[in-house]
Amino acid sequence: MPYELFIALRHLKSRRRQTLISISAIGIAVMILVVSNAFMAGFTNEIYEVTVENLPHVVVTPDEDEEYIHFYNSIIPQIEKMEGVTATSPALEGEATLQYKEHTINVLMRGVIPEKEDMVSHISNDMTEGDFHMLAHSRNTIVIGDALAEDLDVKVGDEISVNFPTANPASYEVTGIFDTGTPVDNILTYTSLNTAQEFYDIGDAVNVINVRLADYNDDTKIAKQIEEIGYEASGWTTTNPEILQTIKIETTSNNIMLLLILLIASFGVVSTLNMVVMEKVKEIGILMAMGATASAIRRIFILESGILGLIGAIAGSIIGIAIALAIGSYPVPAGFYELEVIPVFIRTTDILITVVGVFVLNLIAGVYPAQRASGLDPAEAISTH
Template sequence: MKGSLELFIALRHIRKRKRQTLLSVGAIAIAVMILVVSNAFMAGFTDLLYESTVNDLPHVTVTPQDGEEYIHLYRNTVGDIAAIDGVTATSVSLEREVILQSENNIESAMMKGVIQRDEEAVFHPSGDLIEGDFNRLASTANGVVIGDDLAEELEVKSGDTVDAFFPEAGISSLKVVGIYDTRTPIDSVLVYTDLKMTQEFYGTTDVINKISVRLDDFNMDAEVAEKVDALGYNAAGWTETNPEILQTIAIEGTSNRIILGFILLIASFGVVSSLNMTVMEKTKEIGILKAMGTSIQQIRMIFLIESGILGLLGAAAGTILGVGLALSIGSYEVPGELYQFDAIPVLIRYSDIALTIAIVFALNLVAGIYPAQKAAKMDPVDAISTV
């Protein structure tokens, strides 16, 4: 019965002071809405960043031992790496610099000799092709696949030929069998060729200088790289070779959380202000309750319950508004030629929403402690005599 009395009085205060209640709930709702939308954007952009970077990177990269230029007997190496738990695919490559010349222009590039089937399993380059066929690397003599930026500089298209200058083999004529577009800087420098052809052009034996590894879970890169190192090979995970990706996410996430924390604090001060006004307006009522035997704990609980209800109402309203706003913004299309995405990335995670509601509820309970203490400490005689 005691609990129901405190809840009854708290609800009565909330209903009687409709304007203050709406203002308090509205302030919390706006703060939560901003938090939900911001978290959805942050999660969406983080997911997009991983998809557009990490998924296009080797999760683990194996390179020659220190002091060596190539990896010899690489088939044994690939077999050892493929046996490690979590490894789903491997692709060997020989990468060297080359000069490409068309009828009108000359450009430097990085030639990457690959086994087409294995490269597809690790990087899925065929998904980036806008002209030609990546599979033709294995069936076309001297075939190459180049980026759209490099093709534009050389003024060539699929089916054209370019001259390639190699240090060991002089000049060779290459046929463009495909053009890709990743919307990244590699489009202007990377040229795919067949591995055997590259080895012949550079006058090397059956060697490579890189093994790219794809994992089930890219977060296991450091663990797998350590296992590869233990086998006697030189390996590094993507978090080691591309630390700027994690740094970018960490910086953006930290700044985002700081700003949103201040927004929630401001909203909580609105609750404190509202409850203080209630204490001032209900001074005589509080005195009467205490004179009738209502304990200090009960008085304190009335205002804590009121604070918690305001927080939950604001969090619920803000969540509904935030989810709706985030989904509507996420459906907005952006110019694909200007950005690496066709729509604003939005990812709503229910775990984030549940955490947000819990934090807002707890924060408002904390915010309600001061006015609750103030009401509980009132002297009943002084409170009743207050006009």
């Protein structure tokens, strides 16, 4: 064992109380960091699960000079051959007004091929009443969100009037109700593609092709590939930038707060080592008189700082993981943001970065007291006490 490390350990052992306080300060800071990161990662995953997973990852729209996509049946096979594309769904979307008794609400009506749409949005998993695929076997039927059903005061089996100034008015039967847990439950409705085409009287055409990817992070790449074959396309990060912006703002503010906590803990280490320097002036002088160089003295105190940081970071990480997992298994009261348990996700990379970061930060924090100790004059140090 190098004598610098031996002396550093002896210093720390001889001041057990101060050492324990320093390690505890760092450990608490790291514990807060680990728990907070686990919550942030968990809620970020939840946001992606609730929003991005229910969104089309790429949306193909008509060219600027066109209102509809007329040859969608020839476009879809080209898109489906692209690596990373798992499903496509042609749709005809437009505004519509639903009326039931005295209730009137403007909505977005989406005409789809149920089998294809379900492969993109997995809407059948969100059905609370009825069968989404029944749209394929019936005409003039509609599936609506639970919030919209409550606003209209309708239930499965009721007939509602559907109209729009430029469309053909009709009566549709409510054959299903879905609940995605998102704001779309207030405005989105589904009907069959044929029914929507008849309602808007446009023939066999669509105005959007929704695309699902194996990895939603590839949305920009796939959108560019679709544009290369001559069609307008946008990824979800372009059409829904507010999701990324919300996550970015929350993550930034969280990281700033946690960095301040770690800096406070590191200053505690600096204070402890400064006290060691003041108390060990004579011992430092003796070491230098025995031949210890200034760089060796500097290494002793930097090692002490690094040891405090490493032990504190490891202990804090272990405790933080245990607390995060315990909180993550705690059930959430029914109806609280559609969550069953508090979302927690622990990433190994986050833990490693935290431990290494705290270790390096404490090494840096130990430079000042180490420099101060190495700058002592041996003769003055010995004669100080």
